[in-house]
Amino acid sequence: MTKNKEAGITVKDLLQLVPIHLLEQTAEETKVNKNVKKLTGEVMFQLLLMGVLDSERLSLRIMEDLYKSKQFQLYAGLENGTTTKHTSLSDRLININVSFFEQMFHSVHNKLSTHFPAPVIKKHLIVRYDSTCISASAKLLQSGMFNGLPNKKSGEHTMRQIKATIGFNGLYSQSLKIYSDQSHLAEDLALTEAIEQYKHTKDSIIVFDRGLKKRSTFANFSKEGKAFVTRINPTKNYQTIKTLHQVDTLKTDTLSFISDQEVFLFHKDKRKLKVPFRLIKACNTITEEELFFLTNVYDLKAQDIALIYKSRWEIEVFFRFLKQELNLKHFASYSLNGIQVMIYMILIAAMLIMIYKKLNNISSYKRAKLIFMEGLDTEIVRKIVELCGGDPEKTPLLKPT
Secondary structure: OOOOOOOOOOHHHHHOOOOHHHHHHHHHHHOOOOOOOOOOHHHHHHHHHHHHHHOOOOOHHHHHHHHHOHHHHHHHOOOOOOOOOHHHHHHHHHHOOHHHHHHHHHHHHHHHHHHOOOOEEOOEEEEEEEEEEEEEEOOOOOOOEOOOOOOOOOOOOOEEEEEEEEEEOOOOEEEEEEEOOHHHHOHHHHHHHHHHHOOOOOOEEEEOOOOOOOHHHHHHHHHOOOOEEEEEOOOOOEEEEEEEEOOOOOEOOOEEEEEEEEEEEEOOOOOEEEEEEEEEEEEEOOOOOEEEEEEOOOOOOHHHHHHHHHOOHHHHHHHHHHHHOOOOOOOOOOOHHHHHHHHHHHHHHHHHHHHHHHHOOOOOHHHHHHHHHHHHHHHHHHHHHHHOOOOHHHOHHHOOO
16 A cells, blocks of 8 residues: 555555445445446445535435536546436435445445454444434435424424434444434444444453443343443442452542442342443543443453543534534435435545545544645646656656655
């Protein structure tokens, strides 16, 4: 993989990890191009990827203009002067096979993670799980869940929302579940399903917040061999089995530890779970709040368990990046099919930018996205120079970035 002195990795290097033959192979496997000649899966993938990276508020009209641009037509290998309409793009998003984009999401993740492994904590891969919601007017978004009370005057809900539950390992979103039905408004159900669907390795630890609180789910995770760390609300509703470690003298920058015990928890109806857990109590030295960390991991120190839970905050930062820089908060399509396609494409774009940011030591996501797009523009200009019989290596202005 090519690198240069100024950059840890170039845009060209990253794009080579998503080669056209991978798109073509996936398109054939998913039959995404059945009865389609113009807006093929490969073209839609390239159009959406460039649109997500290049536009602050991607819309069907912007996609129409981007498709017509000479820049995109050269990038996608289209004939000069090819056009399409925003209505055609809308119809394609409504009907296109989502499995093509889902497979591409997993393929890109597998390729990138092979070359650039995610960071670990105490030799463990930490997979943070959480959900984020995207809202729109109920008049525009026909499918979706309601949250909150209906309008007092009309008696109807004015907004609907789609929930995306993501598993994030500190560098990549490695799993995604998209929900639109009302039952999945509850995090107990959404997070549990998202965690259950992914095959976690023995060295991974799952981290989630207090939205998932069913004691029976914790027990199932233990029975299935899924290591986890979470927080529960302060409670006296547990039975101490034994003290594991004396931790009353342990302190971190913000925590003072109180106890480290093996316990039995109780259901809401006061039935005792027969599966034991490790319960670590600590006090926030700044707010004086008492914190309860629950886990089924016994071979790490109490402060390591607290550190792993603290790393959960990185998924909140990741969600902010998706919404502020890749515009996850905005719908380019109001069909559920189109929404799923867009979320997969946003996560694929996020992987590329996250890697580019990390390896080139770029300070912010906004700058990483901007510099990445400049690099993509440079690659297109280099291609133009080569097509005209020139040598792009002769000018430092066209040096890969």
